[in-house]
Structure formats: structure tokens, C-alpha cells
Amino acid sequence: MVENGDLIKCPKCGNYGRVVWVSKDGRTAAVRCSSRHRFTLRRNISTPTNSENIRFEKNIVFLVNI
Numbered sequence: 479m480v481e482n483g484d485l486i487k488c489p490k491c492g493n494y495g496r497v498v499w500v501s502k503d504g505r506t507a508a509v510r511c512s513s514r515h516r517f518t519l520r521r522n523i524s525t526p527t528n529s530e531n532i533r534f535e536k537n538i539v540f541l542v543n544i
């Protein structure tokens with residue numbers, strides 16, 4: 479059983495992140511990964527691709543099935 483504060487693997491990079499939320503049925507959790515992830519900004523999708531639309535972000539929260 480995963481609980482808030484546990485460390486589980488990030489689905490993107492495999493590093494361990496901290497659980498910040500668990501669903502009531504215990505099947506879904508949100509993990510905050512401290513690694514940097516490539517992150518594409520979607521709101522400027524109509525503009526040509528340039529470096530401003532791709533950033534590296536830390537502490538992104540992912541939903542994972544457990």
C-alpha cells in the first residue's frame with residue numbers, strides 16, 4: 479500500500495519521487511519527481527517551434543497506476 483510521503487519510481491525517468499497524493503481506491507498515486515524533465519509548453523502551439531517552447535522543469539507531478 480502506497481501512502482503519502484512514500485518514495486516510488488517516477489514513470490518517466492525511473493528516479494524515486496515522493497508520493498503527494500493517493501486515490502481513495504489506492505490504485506492511482508501522484509508522484510513529484512525531483513529530476514529535471516523536458517516539458518513542452520502547449521499554450522503556444524501555434525507559434526513556430528523554438529527554444530522558448532521547450533523547457534526543463536523540476537518537481538513535476540505525475541500520475542501513476544499502482
Ligand SMILES: [Zn+2]
Binds near residue numbers: 488490
Ligand atoms: Zn522523473
